[in-house]
Amino acid sequence: MLKKLLRFLSSRFVLIGALLMLQAYVLVMLVGGLPPIVEFILVVLGLFIVVELVNSSNNQSISITWIIIILIMPGFGSLLYLMFANRQVPKGLRSLQEQGHFDPLTVLPQDKKMLRKLEQTDAHISKQFDYILHSGSFPTYKNTQVDYYPVGEDKFASLLVELEKAEKYIFLEYFIIREGIMWNSMLDILIKKVAEGVDVRIIYDDAGTINTLPSDYKETLESYGIKVHVFNKLRPILMVSMNNRDHRKILSIDGKVGYLGGINLGDEYVNVLHRFGHWKDSAIKLEGEAVWSITVMFLQFWNVLNGVDEAFEPYNPHYTIKAKGYIQPYSDSPTDREQLGENIHLNFIINANEYLYIMTPYLIPSHEMKRMLVLASKSGVDVRIIVPHTPDKWYVHNVTQSNYAEFIDNGIRIYEYTPGFIHSKNLLADGRAGIVGSTNLDFRSYYLNYESGALMYETDAIDGMVADFEETIAASIEITREDVDKTSPFTRILRQFLGLFSTLL
Structure with missing residues (x-):
């Protein structure tokens, strides 16, 4: 028990949290010691901010929260608003069109005849697909088999089979990776695939894994020949960009098979570890044309995060199978102006x-x-x-x-x-x-x-x-x-x- 407590107190989570609290305390002390004229200016500024929020087109709930903060803490609330509201993440992490520096209509073309057929079948659903295409640049596909997994155990079993089939590349991007039966079983296959010449790449979020992976885990994976990027590494600095996390759960195998859903890579997601009773989660497996969109999602993120301009087309298998229905994979970014x-x-x-x-x-x-x-x-x-x-x-x-x-x-x-x-x-x-x-x-x-x-x-x-x-x-x-x-x-x-x-x- 004592060892666990000491390990927790010396963890990155506690260290970063303590430093952030210290900075917040110093900030409060500094504001409290400002000359009266500066405090007065901040209070007046707060009134202008409140008026601007009331008349803005921003989400009403978000505006109300900031108004309450500014009214409860005059002056200091204004300073918090200036520091943390309406701030964008670094320029590299912007909309889909900017992230990969490519023309989405060329890389992700849309079959217009197929959309017209869908419109004739169901005009209401067709409009929903149209919105994602025009606002997110993600096309709709038809030649894709889609299987649904109602629990993590089903996805895990499928993943192990499909990973073994990989011949060219495996791209993984997850919010949480936790060492244990699920991840270690996958890692054994990934290491073997690297030895076979398969290009294995992983993106994981630093905040999501702060309590589940060692701080030097990137180096551990790289020692196996796996390419790794840790997204938006946590720093003990009061910065709004630390709030933007990579919550996606996507995987592409040779551009032929892909996975989407809510399941991360940890034992609780397959009910080996019971943290809150039975963990009910779900995912879908795609096989066919639509996996190309998942592959592009990963590659355009990888390019920007690593400062490279790698071509996408060599990774396109142009893989088609016959299947019923329509599917449109998509990705959402907090840095554009489209929710x-x-x-x-x-x-x-x-x-x-x-x-x-x-x-x-x-x-x-x-x-x-x-x-x-x-x-x-x-x-x-x-x-x-x-x-x-x-x-x-x-x-x-x-x-x-x-x-x-x-x-x-x-x-x-x-x-x-x-x-x-x-x-x-x-x-x-x-x-x-x-x-x-x-x-x-x-x-x-x-x-x-x-x-x-x-x-x-x-x-x-x-x-x-x-x-x-x-x-x-x-x-x-x-x-x-x-x-x-x-x-x-x-x-x-x-x-x-x-x-x-x-x-x-």
């Missing part, structure tokens, strides 16, 4: 006709998304949302629960997954269309993180999603208005208070 991930979800919600089912670990919707969910329910759509019963973060779960009353009062059915923790980020509409990806229904995913996912229509994966939702609802408890009314006054006040800062969670 692609959020808009895809909003578009999906307002186009549901009969039913809309959602799985999400965190239910922290913006004001706009709340309105769309309520509007869908009031328009006769059967809206059901499944969230965890056992949370991984108590404060986030309390904000999630603070939304129950409003949703239930407007006909939306809320379920909590009693076996444990839901980590899936899935949307299903009418048994025909679905979204699987890494994007949570919260502000961090929509505005701060790099995310990935796929919009699907009538693929085989949709049938799997339908069955999974039915089974998951059966394994969950429905939250009623009576359950909400039993909440203690203290808990209600706590949830309302935490809700004020939901945009920062």
Whole structure:
């Protein structure tokens, strides 16, 4: 026990946290010791900032949070706003068009005839695919087999088989990698593939792995011949760019087989490690043309992160198989002015006709998304949302629960997954269309993180999603208005208070 405590206290997490707290303390002391005229200027500036926020087109919930901070802490709140609001990450990490310095219409061409056929089949879903194409530059594909995995164990078993088949390259990009049975089994194959001449590359996020990998793990992987980039390395400096994390979970094998979804590479995701009961997660496996978009997502990120300008076409296998349905992989960046991930979800919600089912670990919707969910329910759509019963973060779960009353009062059915923790980020509409990806229904995913996912229509994966939702609802408890009314006054006040800062969670 003592050894574990000492190891924790000497970890990078504690060291960086302590240095950040020290800087915050020094900043507060400096502001407190400013000349009265400077404090007065900051207070007046705060009033102008509040007026600007009230009249801006920014997300209303984010604006309200900053207004509260500025009004609670006059002067200091203005300084925080100037330091951390409306700041962009370094120029290299911008929109898809800028990141790889390429023409997306050339690298990711769209088959227009196929889109016209889709429009004739279903005009509503066609518009959703059109939005992603025009706003994100990601094409729609037809010749791709898509399989759905309702738990991490299924994806893990598939991964081991497909990795063994790799002949040219393996590209992995994950938020979390944890040493253990899952990752070590994969690593054994990756090391063997490097020896066979396969190009193996890995991108992992520094914040996501700060407690799961040694600080020198990059060097360890490189010693095996694996190419590695650690995304946005944490530094003990108060910088807004430290908030932008690579939350994507993507993998491409020879450009023929790819994976997307919410499953990271750690034992909890395959229920070897039980942290919060049964870990319910999901992913999709793609085989065919659409894997090219996943490959390009990785390569354009790799090019910018490593300062290279590697050509993409040599990695295109032009691999096609016959399969039913349509799929459109996409990636969302926090550094452009298009909230692609959020808009895809909003578009999906307002186009549901009969039913809309959602799985999400965190239910922290913006004001706009709340309105769309309520509007869908009031328009006769059967809206059901499944969230965890056992949370991984108590404060986030309390904000999630603070939304129950409003949703239930407007006909939306809320379920909590009693076996444990839901980590899936899935949307299903009418048994025909679905979204699987890494994007949570919260502000961090929509505005701060790099995310990935796929919009699907009538693929085989949709049938799997339908069955999974039915089974998951059966394994969950429905939250009623009576359950909400039993909440203690203290808990209600706590949830309302935490809700004020939901945009920062």
